[in-house]
Amino acid sequence: MRLAIAGKGGAGKTTISATVARLAARSGRSVVAIDADANPNLSFALGVTPGRAASLEPLPASLVSRRVGGRGLTEPVADVLTRYSVLAPDGVQLVGMGSPAHADEGCLCSAHAVVSSLLEDLGSPERLVVVDMEASPEHLSRGTVRHVDAVCMVAEPYYRSLETVRRMAALVAELPVERVVVVANKVRSSADEQAVSEFCQRHGFELAGVVPWNDEVVAADRQRMPAIDWPGAAPLVAAVARFAGELGVDCGAARPRKPMVGR
């Protein structure tokens, strides 16, 4: 199961990606989390220590070559994971796309190509792959995520966020992705939930989850703690577990464990 998480900047993509990844890993799945944002933040949300996050090497362009039938990884995907992933709490393997370090470094086309090829080779029913996308629609527009099984668009209940989801959905529709769902985030009231629900009905989107607003998530973020390791954020974690279940990623066996941050 390969799941891409998209949405407007600030909608909560990274928090939801990290929580899904850790929940699934706790329930015994093999989990790979890909930070596909040129401005990466997933390591912190997963609870990777800063020292270990600093050792995360971006995937080099040389990992991809043209081969019969199109682009592909030049090395077995298991070797790529061994070499380029860092271990996050609960056993999640984190991989980073890489970002431009300086102005005028050129385009990110090769970074997109590597992520795309990696996703292609990571497909396996037992493994969960979570791709935390950047707000920019480039991954959708360039088809970087054509090899995922589902795209989840995170929507906040306000106009611009929903408009972004609508436009992103139009881009996803061009890709051979089987399932596209919306998850409502930062829902403060029944009116908020209704706004997203009506939006989904109007455009024929499946609303697969509703995550309530929770001040504690903000508090956890400010303390650089993953939501899943912050007791007060339990309502968010529960909502994400339900939503993951809707997508066929059963997190039912998830048991609270001692936070692994800082070890």
Add this chain to the structure above:
Amino acid sequence: MRVAFVGKGGAGKSVIAGTFCRLLARADDRPVVAIDSDPMPGLAHSLGVPSTDIPLPPDIAEQVGADPDTRWVLRDGLTAADAVERYAAGGPDGVRLLQFGKLRGHVRALGPSQRAFRVLIDALEGTDWHLVGDLPGGTRQPFFGWASFADIVIVVAEATPSSMLAARRLARLAPSGRLVAVANKVVDAGDAERLGRFSALPVVGSVPADPEVQAAERAGVALLDAAPSSPAVEAVGSLLESIGAEAR
């Protein structure tokens, strides 16, 4: 003045930029051009412009000169002022909104309109008009030179780790002019100080967390129309004054 707003997605760039444009237009007679380089919808709503998808006709730009010294300029006979009058959307307070259109398919499809857009912005540098840019969230566009028209690049950030981290990454930008930060959604006095310390940027403004902003966003209405005397609008007014003093 020539400014560009950058920062992490969701930091509040468009709300601040849109309000900034309109307050600037009210305070000064020279035209204000709001430059929206986000291929996703954004700035129009914060300005109060109804239409959100106004692509620039690619044929306003043409290639001149012989190989290898060809370059793109505005089509013969077309001035920057003409192009803006013709192709920018008119907004409240006389603000002109310039866009290259919104993404519908492969990003390549936007290429010609984006080229026309950059040619027009270059041409606007020869005017005395105000240019206010609102870049997409993250580090991608700023690092690829999309804020190069600005004398002052303003990094908008919340005092959260991810937002401040984006600010610190953006601090590596080397603009021709100045790079400053604005603290947004500020909840306590320490926020601006934390942002300054973490990003190593001078913090020239501080906009409070304001429920009026949230309400305006939910209603899809420009903040300045929804809550003209809200604390957030006042703070953007102060930001305009301090940037204006610097730009002069």
